[in-house]
Amino acid sequence: MEGKRILYIEDERSMAKIIVDMLHLKGFEVLHLENGKDILEILKKFKPDLCIFDVMLPHIDGFSVAHRVRSVNTTIPIIFLTAKGLTQDVIDGFNAGANDYIKKPFSIDELLIRIAHQLKQSEQAASAAPAADRILGDCIFSSQQYTLQVGDSIFSLSQREVEVMSLLFQRPEEIINRKQLLLSVWGDDSFYNSRNLDVYIRKIRTYFQASARISLITLKSVGFKVILK
Template identity: 45%
Template sequence: MNPSSFKILYVEDEQFLGRIVKDSLESRGFQVLMLPDGRQVIEQFKRFQPHICVLDVMLPYKDGFTIAQEIRQLEPKIPILFLTAKTQAEDAVQGFQSGGNDYIRKPFSLEELIVRIQNLLQLTQGQTTARSDGTITIGRYHFLPQRYELRLGDEVRKLSHRESELLSIFAENQNKIINRQDILMRVWRDDSFFNSRNLDVYITKLRGLLKDDPSIQILSIKNVGYHFLVG
């Protein structure tokens, strides 16, 4: 990954911290546009067209969560990293709900921030699409949804129709947050308690099917859904 080819929109109201972070990122070759508050973020986002957004949560005029929701409406797939001084788990959930891909708590090391930015960029830029034969790559696995097959090396695992439906949704959303209700409505056309319990069973099955690649995780996000990590 060549940092000079990537642009970062960085919103931070702490001037001293912002300057240190901006200088550090630019010293690594990134192009950085730093803004001090939420007033002109959307206007500058459209002009600058960044590859990733790094947003402080507590900002004057407009908070980072609101900004992220507005950015998501313009560009659904751009990675968003939150910087937050908050420590409550509910705040992390709110960050994911508003469209964030990752968050880091203050105070943080510059090296950790840079690594997280690089990881998000690699995941976004490297997302795999289906091959011409319909095969989708998920980590070390090859998924053939039309044949209901999941392959790992020479091993072929046959999937049920429901397993294949669910895995297709996760394959489409690698390294993204997937809303639980969206899954229920797409697969079962109903989000009843009974179907919700069925989903829990199938999530356990998927975790079992994918367990031979430790880089793949299906993380449960309480009251939200799942974060499908591949990488």
């Protein structure tokens, strides 16, 4: 991971210094900013491989910064650092386009592991051979374009949504085991990642609401199943 670029936005200077120094020691190139008001210009100039955003920022909060990033880049990994831990805050984070969400206080080792995992996932997605569009019912899923077309509606997908959708579209009408899905997409089936999965399943289910031919059901404690009507 040496030489990878990280954009880190955090207004708490003492914390930022510790994290920036550690990332430098690990070989990362880091651009630290205290606010994200000029995020689109920053992306053009710095071209990061991964973003780390605090949620509570001056001028514009981290969720809003992520929304702006996703308007121009749907694939770059985004990690939120926050003191907020309520379920709705987690949901808001993933709705903003986050790939991961770390609650303060956290250890540097935890942050490094999560950074490494996100960069590995990003590299694997970039190196994978482009997949053909997959048609299921009245839905067209493009893992290459990061889109899901349902009837006349087209939804832009995050990298994590693409990973989950790929598994769901590979095996329609079959039960996708919850644990296997977690291990395939997140690399472990921890309680935290299980909550993240539920957030993405709810989002994907809202996309399917525009479909007359597909629904996504949850089989409690078992997994998920795409049903063709």
